[in-house]
Amino acid sequence: MFRYESLEKLHFKGKNVDEEYKKRFDNECSYNTELKIYPILRGERVTKEQYSLFYLPINEINLSQEKIFLNSKKIIELNSELPNAARFACINDIMTNEITKTNGIEGVHSTKREIYESMSQKKVTRYSGIINKYTQIITNNIETIDSPEQIRKIYDDIFSDDILKSPENQLDGVLFRKDKINISNGVNNIHSGDPSEEIIMEHINDLIKFMNKKDIPTLIKASIVHYYFEYIHPFYDGNGRFGRFLLSSYLARKIDIYTGLSLSYSIFEDKKKYADLFFDTSKVKNYGEMTFFIIGMLNFIIKGQESIIKMLQDKMLRLNYAEKYIEELKTTYNLSEIECNILFIYVQNYIFAKENPLPDKELLKYVNNIKSINTLRRHLNNLTDLSLLNLVKNKPYIRIISNTIKEVLD
Numbered sequence: 001m002f003r004y005e006s007l008e009k010l011h012f013k014g015k016n017v018d019e020e021y022k023k024r025f026d027n028e029c030s031y032n033t034e035l036k037i038y039p040i041l042r043g044e045r046v047t048k049e050q051y052s053l054f055y056l057p058i059n060e061i062n063l064s065q066e067k068i069f070l071n072s073k074k075i076i077e078l079n080s081e082l083p084n085a086a087r088f089a090c091i092n093d094i095m096t097n098e099i100t101k102t103n104g105i106e107g108v109h110s111t112k113r114e115i116y117e118s119m120s121q122k123k124v125t126r127y128s129g130i131i132n133k134y135t136q137i138i139t140n141n142i143e144t145i146d147s148p149e150q151i152r153k154i155y156d157d158i159f160s161d162d163i164l165k166s167p168e169n170q171l172d173g174v175l176f177r178k179d180k181i182n183i184s185n186g187v188n189n190i191h192s193g194d195p196s197e198e199i200i201m202e203h204i205n206d207l208i209k210f211m212n213k214k215d216i217p218t219l220i221k222a223s224i225v226h227y228y229f230e231y232i233h234p235f236y237d238g239n240g241r242f243g244r245f246l247l248s249s250y251l252a253r254k255i256d257i258y259t260g261l262s263l264s265y266s267i268f269e270d271k272k273k274y275a276d277l278f279f280d281t282s283k284v285k286n287y288g289e290m291t292f293f294i295i296g297m298l299n300f301i302i303k304g305q306e307s308i309i310k311m312l313q314d315k316m317l318r319l320n321y322a323e324k325y326i327e328e329l330k331t332t333y334n335l336s337e338i339e340c341n342i343l344f345i346y347v348q349n350y351i352f353a354k355e356n357p358l359p360d361k362e363l364l365k366y367v368n369n370i371k372s373i374n375t376l377r378r379h380l381n382n383l384t385d386l387s388l389l390n391l392v393k394n395k396p397y398i399r400i401i402s403n404t405i406k407e408v409l410d
Contacts, residue, residue: 004058006292008285021287030056031216035206035228040282043182043189051288053224058291064298065219071305075258078312085345085366086319089353094261095134101264102244105271116356129158133245137252137260148175148204159238169237173197176234190279193233203232218254222247223297224290230278262304315351318409322347325408333386339379342367343388346401360397
């Protein structure tokens with residue numbers, strides 16, 4: 001059986017790689033992006049060579065794209081079966097997870113609790129910018145990009161209260177950095193970004209032009225954009241997180257929100273493979289071929305989707321069990337229908353976002369036929385007196401399900 005291999009592998013097998021490269025690049029099915037790179041050797045650009053990024057739509061790419069759209073259909077079906085409180089909790093939880101994982105890929109430690117606390121605070125924190133931008137994804141308020149100025153604005157929105165507070169990260173060009181930057185793996189340099197703002201601007205404009213092309217499949221274009229942005233490396237810091245945000249927002253718009261918010265989780269599980277995709281694509285001996293980078297990124301998307309599908313299926317199973325259990329509690333404790341509904345909302349939140357307990361006032365969004373917080377609190381106080389809910393905070397009032405119920409659900 002024929003196996004499609006990288007040009008680098010063929011080189012080390014003694015094949016005529018120049019001839020094979022020409023065959024691939026000139027193939028009538030090949031797609032030439034017209035995005036130019038200098039390949040990287042030992043962390044430095046080899047300026048005597050320049051390649052145009054290209055790919056061949058081999059069968060593995062086509063099958064992966066099909067799988068992603070089928071997975072998305074399954075995710076949308078599962079999401080439609082969730083009650084409102086569960087859906088809201090679930091989306092917020094995977095968003096906080098995505099933020100912690102995209103931070104973690106770059107060695108920036110943050111916890112889901114820190115992200116949740118930042119979401120609920122009125123004062124600005126170091127995470128406020130990135131939270132606001134990912135919130136735009138889940139509210140379908142996603143910005144399109146048609147100028148370098150928009151890229152800079154989004155970057156400032158994300159990082160003005162985070163990495164841009166450090167003097168060494170301040171952008172000293174008109175829009176981007178003007179000095180050279182090298183990227184290290186902790187031991188050796190592995191990449192060199194564009195050496196001047198003039199070149200950065202040229203390549204960013206090329207990238208924006210490519211982003212607006214209509215003659216290339218969505219997922220393939222997204223993968224190539226992700227690579228080329230990191231190749232340019234227009235900022236002193238935050239390039240990886242910014243690039244993954246752009247990719248997540250694109251996937252959310254073109255595929256579904258859950259797919260967009262499962263990317264960094266998938267990458268975090270195999271950070272080395274992710275880094276190697278960039279490293280290998282930039283090698284001299286691979287001549288700018290993007291085929292394998294695209295395959296790798298599509299596989300990360302699929303892996304993220306599969307984790308979402310499994311999570312939704314597992315939690316829906318627990319939720320269905322909990323609904324039957326609450327029916328038993330209704331008889332045992334003589335609960336009203338409204339109190340059963342309230343308890344079920346707390347259970348939904350516990351199953352889908354246990355690290356983000358609900359304030360009393362938030363329940364008004366989900367409980368039908370109750371408009372007054374005082375009326376709601378009479379029912380909440382009764383459930384608390386019955387030890388079905390525990391009051392854990394007074395300002396604001398926050399309750400969680402009791403340990404007795406947790407033991408049944410865990």
